[in-house]
Amino acid sequence: MEAKKKITQMYNLEMSGAICLNIHVNKANKIMLGSILSLALIIFLIPISAFIALTIIGEGIHFGFILTCVIELLTSGYLTRLYLWNKYGKEVFEIQYNSLLLYYDYKFFKDNRQQYNFKSISVYSEYNGVLMAVSKMVSNPKINTETSSVICFEIDGKIVKSEGMIPLETIISIDRHISQWSKCLI
CATH class of the missing domain: 1.10.287 (Helix Hairpins)
Known part of the structure; x- marks a missing residue:
């Protein structure tokens, strides 16, 4: 599987075996x-x-x-x-085949570290204040994939949301990458 890396001013995404998503804070003046x-x-x-x-x-x-x-x-x-x-703040999500690690990176220290081990994971997006499964968003022609949204993960029934927003297109690519894992494990 090839490694994909996208870097913008508001987020970094690296997808190889694992997914590493860094959502940067909007810088103050x-x-x-x-x-x-x-x-x-x-x-x-x-x-x-x-x-x-x-x-x-x-x-x-x-x-x-x-x-x-x-x-x-x-x-x-x-x-x-x-x-x-x-x-320097950023929100970091590290997703592997059976675990999600979330923490806040202040450059000189990390805070609020949360580790989730899971059997199932689903990717959602908060669209107009409502959680929507990404798989349903792809088939809906009314949704513009260039808009930004909060990414949400449902981990064995528990919802984990990001604070920052990223483009829906990126959320869709993360969902597809996670879906490939489940196909490989079957």
Whole structure:
């Protein structure tokens, strides 16, 4: 089986033995990203500066100060994560013959890893707010395959949806690739 690889600005798709689908986040504008990163750095540096100042002055470190530092560091961490998601974020689906791995990639770390082992998998698309089987969409002439949609997988009765959108044409090709697996296993 030949390996197919499609790369666009909004998704990467690699189909060989397994399927690897990366759906990229729409990038935020540079001013917003700069603002988030600046705010995160300022919030991170304030407790460090205050700690140095309190140490030099000779004032003691109080419980309220430590609590404030913890809250500021958590806030700074959240803003840094938000910056990384809007700059580098992507949703990754890795599908093999009997498993699906889903996680969010922030470039420097991965989050929300979910592993699904399955006996059956079906591909759906959310079209006008309704889940439709891709096999039914192919035969419907009213559906434009160049529009974008959310991809959904039904794994042994459980629905797993993507956050980002990809073209219906790509969803159809993923469904066909998965259908070839089931033909090979029979």
